[in-house]
Amino acid sequence: MADLWMPEAEQYDLGDHAPTDRQYPPKAVAHITMDRKATQAKPVPHVSFGRLLSYFTGAGRASAPHILWDPFTGQFAQFYPANSRSKSVADGPGGTRTNRAGKVVLQIEAVFFPHTIFDGKAYASLADTPCKGWAELHRWVRSHGVPDVWPMGRPTSFTAHRSERTWETKGGWYAHAHVPENDHTDPGSWPVFKRSPKPTKPTKPAKPAPAAPPFPGRQFFVLGATNKHALQLQKWLHTGDWGPKYQVGPSQTMTPKDFQKIAALQAHYVSALGPADGFCGPLTWKYAFEVATGLRKL
Structure with a gap:
């Protein structure tokens, strides 16, 4: 189904x-x-x-x-x-x-x-x-x-x-x-359909790299939000040598400094993370984890 x-x-x-x-x-x-x-x-x-x-x-x-x-x-x-x-x-x-x-x-x-x-x-x-x-x-x-x-x-x-x-x-x-009964003329273009590739011979799987925890949702990272997910994100942000410096250690509350730090990370990876707006989505969450754990180099 x-x-x-x-x-x-x-x-x-x-x-x-x-x-x-x-x-x-x-x-x-x-x-x-x-x-x-x-x-x-x-x-x-x-x-x-x-x-x-x-x-x-x-x-x-x-x-x-x-x-x-x-x-x-x-x-x-x-x-x-x-x-x-x-x-x-x-x-x-x-x-x-x-x-x-x-x-x-x-x-x-x-x-x-x-x-x-x-x-x-x-x-x-x-x-x-x-x-x-x-x-x-x-x-x-x-x-x-x-x-x-x-x-x-x-x-x-x-x-x-x-x-x-x-x-x-x-x-x-x-x-x-x-669409009948409508007057819009978008989208103007659309990608071509992707065909499923032919199956290939199975190979021995490589040892998987550590993966970021599942993204909990954007609502946990709004300004002033206090929760364990904000604490986890801040721990990753504190390990990264980019953007503004923290004066105090990680906490469970999202602060303006965290948004500045997130925006600096997004600006470094702008082609993947898009405009540096300081809001944490699933890709930003993943990149923060990978940089903090050494899986991705700044």
Whole structure:
């Protein structure tokens, strides 16, 4: 049985689950957040995953997708289980209930806008980005029966192509620009499907390196939070010879100094950890552990 919650995603269940209309074939809908206006002449810095996560769990919860995906860092957040509808497309009068018209209707929001700058480089289209995590995302969507086809064509521009008949009768991937009763024209592009590699001869497994403890969740690392996970993170941060110096030893409470230390670590690994905003997500947690234990060199 396919996982209702993507294993690689942080879970932020918004509740308000509702069933899909299972008489229609399974679908996935591709979106981009399109949260800044930029041009080739005037590119704009990337908006962090954390900011979009705050939006969809706050003011934007009424339009939240199933999955928020950052193609630069490979981070995921999930707001609804796969067997519930989400709310990322408009549902006009008549026709199908667009958010529900399928055995599943999995809606994916990529954290991207055209001409975004990440790690000093501007990217004109989503397909040009590193697309980190796409293989895992594609595998999860496929596990819910969504076929590797674009019934209205793989998006290559911000052009709308809509057919109510195709939407009702064909399973597969749709751009937001393909969904009936909608006027958005995103995502403009999308990565190609990843085929499973041919099996290779098994080799003797190497001894696994020590792994970071499971990431407990962002709520444990907000300013002023007091808990054992904050203490563990501070122990790692204290061992690192980067950023500002601590004047006192580790404690269980998150302080502004901790945020400065986290931001300095993120700035050193900006290509992987994204903008240095000082907030601890799963990748920052992992890197702090690896640097503190000598698995990763600054």
